[in-house]
Amino acid sequence: MSYRAVSARTQYSDSDPEDIELDGPIHRPRKRPRHPIMRFVCFLKDTALMIPVLLVLSIVAMDVYTMLLVSIPAKYHTSPFTSTIFGILFSIDIFLLVWSYLKCVFTSSKVADNPPPAAIVQAISLPRCAKCNEYKPDRAHHCSMCGTCVLKMDHHCPWVANCVGYYNHKYFVLFLFYTVVGSYIYVINEIPTIYGIMMGKRGRNRDLAVDVWGQAVPETITLLSGILTFSFALALTFFSSFHIWMVFKNTTTLEVGERVTKLAENQMISHKLSNKHP
Ligand SMILES: [Zn+2]
Numbered sequence: 168m169s170y171r172a173v174s175a176r177t178q179y180s181d182s183d184p185e186d187i188e189l190d191g192p193i194h195r196p197r198k199r200p201r202h203p204i205m206r207f208v209c210f211l212k213d214t215a216l217m218i219p220v221l222l223v224l225s226i227v228a229m230d231v232y233t234m235l236l237v238s239i240p241a242k243y244h245t246s247p248f249t250s251t252i253f254g255i256l257f258s259i260d261i262f263l264l265v266w267s268y269l270k271c272v273f274t275s276s277k278v279a280d281n282p283p284p285a286a287i288v289q290a291i292s293l294p295r296c297a298k299c300n301e302y303k304p305d306r307a308h309h310c311s312m313c314g315t316c317v318l319k320m321d322h323h324c325p326w327v328a329n330c331v332g333y334y335n336h337k338y339f340v341l342f343l344f345y346t347v348v349g350s351y352i353y354v355i356n357e358i359p360t361i362y363g364i365m366m367g368k369r370g371r372n373r374d375l376a377v378d379v380w381g382q383a384v385p386e387t388i389t390l391l392s393g394i395l396t397f398s399f400a401l402a403l404t405f406f407s408s409f410h411i412w413m414v415f416k417n418t419t420t421l422e423v424g425e426r427v428t429k430l431a432e433n434q435m436i437s438h439k440l441s442n443k444h445p
């Protein structure tokens with residue numbers, strides 16, 4: 168049973184809600200600035216944090232446009248079977264990619280949003296964070312960007328405008344996986360088009376293709392989209408492999424970093440000792 172399920176069950180059936188309300192600061196309502204100017208500043212900050220999210224969705228939209236509305240319809244006349252297969256695979260992948268991405272953006276792993284079960288709070292003395300005073304269970308870490316503690320924190324990701332932790336790490340890994348798969352489908356399908364642009368057609372005909380509405384598509388959009396997607400495919404292959412490896416090892420980026428730091432410190436100490444006593 169998940170941490171949230173235990174929390175919900177204990178809150179609403181096993182114990183008196185009043186006890187939970189009085190138990191600690193994590194059950195208090197969120198502090199929101201009262202002054203209108205401060206509220207406006209908070210609104211601006213929240214909006215600015217969503218800019219990378221809009222950028223990611225724009226790149227996805229550009230890939231969908233160049234692949235499904237330009238490239239696939241153009242190739243359908245010469246190779247209907249291959250282009251249909253590519254179109255179906257890419258459409259399914261993009262749907263799953265956007266779904267997992269939005270779930271990652273809007274799912275919170277913060278302790279404040281996922282309070283510990285009342286039974287645990289009453290039974291044992293949970294440690295608290297010295298910075299935000301929230302409960303700090305095992306594997307929770309304080310995020311300086313969010314200003315609060317996050318359950319099984321992996322890292323703070325500006326590209327999802329959120330902390331990746333216990334409740335959204337699965338969506339983050341799925342998003343990486345679908346991005347890599349989608350990028351390779353796109354690159355394999357677009358290789359002949361991009362090769363054609365770069366090897367001779369460039370300059371003679373600025374509008375190499377038309378979309379399903381008959382609008383001319385500048386080659387710069389196809390080139391930009393292809394180069395960006397190819398870069399993502401390469402970079403995210405290694406990044407997603409690392410995250411899938413961590414899933415199998417039940418560890419996080421922070422924990423791997425801590426282990427590497429500890430190992431380096433131990434090696435330094437043993438090196439100093441061996442120099443003192445040769
Ligand atoms: Zn904290």
Ligand SMILES: [Zn+2]
Binds near residue numbers: 322324329
């Ligand atoms: Zn964070």
